[in-house]
Each structure stands twice: as structure tokens, then as C-alpha cells.
Amino acid sequence: MSETATFEEGRLERIAVVRIRPNEDLVTAVEAACREHGLQHAIVRSAVGSLVDAVLEAGDRVIEVAGPGIEILTLNGELRSGADGEVVADLRGTIADGKAQVYGGRFRRGENPICITLELVLQEWVPA
Template sequence: MEGITLADRIQAVLDKESSRIVGRFMKDVDLFGGIKEVCKRFDLEAAQFQCIGSLSHATYVQLEKTSEGVLQYSKKIISDSPVELLSGTGFVGLGSDGELDVHFHGMFVDCHQQISGGHFLDGENPVAITIEFILFPLKDIELKRGNDLYSNLPVFQFSMKE
């Protein structure tokens, strides 16, 4: 396996008629890193995507309420076994730093037959066997992280490209 690059571990093809990109990530590709790599390959700054497959482990957070009733994210949760990603969906846009950023939520079942899910974290969800995906490019839309008016959390802001 020595000498194999990230690009070698990603299959991605463009269906010209629908402008959709489909493919898969192979073992050890990080889910977010793979999505970003495909977006770079096809010169995308905004897209919606869906995926299914398996992860060596899932790393995510979930919403919780503080004792004061304020919503916040939990501490990082890491599954203690490989998982089957039953449903995953997200958006790709630009972060406040101008780099590609992924917002992804998924539902999975672990090796204990427990179903869970949440807001997955960047760089911490490696593929176990395969992840199959479809990307829906958003050519005329700009997605850029900005603080939400109500929560003050950084969320994607949607606008038309100028």
C-alpha cells in the first residue's frame, strides 16, 4: 500500500447529462477529506451530497440542553466499533477562511446493533470498506460560513453567486 495517494483511493465520475458526480471512497479515506478532494477535482465550491457505506468508527456530536435550557453540542462521541452508515447527507461550501468546508449529518448502526447518529466531525471518520456517494453541484449558489443571527454559531449562509 506504500505509495498509494488519496487520489488513488477515490473513484469519482461526472454524469454530464445530470451534472451529478458519483463514486466511492476506499478503505482509510476520511469521509470529509474525500468529499473535499472530489470537490477540488471537479472545481466545486458548493454542493449537496448523500452517501452510504462503512466507517472504521464514527466521530460526531449531538445536540443537548444545558441546565439553563441553552442548546449546545455534546462533547465529541466516538463509536467503539465499526459502523454501517445507513444514511448520510450534507453540504459543501466555504468556511470563513475561504477553504472548502463540509456540514454532514449521518445515521448509523454499530456492531452492537445500536442505531445512533448526529453531526459528524471533520477528519475523524475513516472508511472501513467503502463509502458510496453522489454529489449534486450547486453552480450558481454560494454557501459560506457565517454566524447565525440567533445562536451566534457558524452556519452556512445561502446566496446567489454574483
């Protein structure tokens, strides 16, 4: 199944620097940070942190990576308000386990607990 590209005009505005604490889920905590800072639409600018364990989706595959101490190498994605007004995250990235094996995909909701902390920079996107 191929996805079609969509283009949207808008502008970048406010920046929120966020710290997510241990054992919070990556996806739901980033969504909560957007709500806390009043961001209806945002993009991930940068992130540094680690996970206890990780679960990614890559196409039809589910990749489970046992920790502890999974390093987040890259994290990108966007957050958008759905029809119900709730912010929903689509976060993707690459991670490395303790044996330096690298994995990539979409982070599954509720299955990626933060290990020590995650430092995150979000930037508001305001559609035209």
C-alpha cells in the same frame, strides 16, 4: 442557542459519483472530491458505505462509536466554499454499530475513517 434559517436562490447542476477508499477520513475525503470535480458548492444526494470507527457531535455531546464495521445508514449535508475559497463540509447522518445501536449527529473532521468503501453522489449547487 437557536439557529436562524436562511434561504438562497440557485439551481442544481452537475452530478459527481465518487468512491472513497478505505482509511480515508469521511469529511476530508468528501471535501477533496469536491475540489477534484471543481464543485464550489454541493449537496449530498446519497451515500452507501461503512466506517472503521465513528465520532459524531450532537449538540454539546461527542458520541464515540467503536467499530470495526460501523454502517452508514444516512448521510446528508452540504459543502460550501469559505471566504478563502476552500470547500468546507457540514455532514450529518445516522450510523449503526455491530449491536444494531443507532446514533446520529454531525460527523467530526478527521475522526471517521472509511472501512471498505463509501459510494457517494454529490450534486453541484450554483447560487443565483
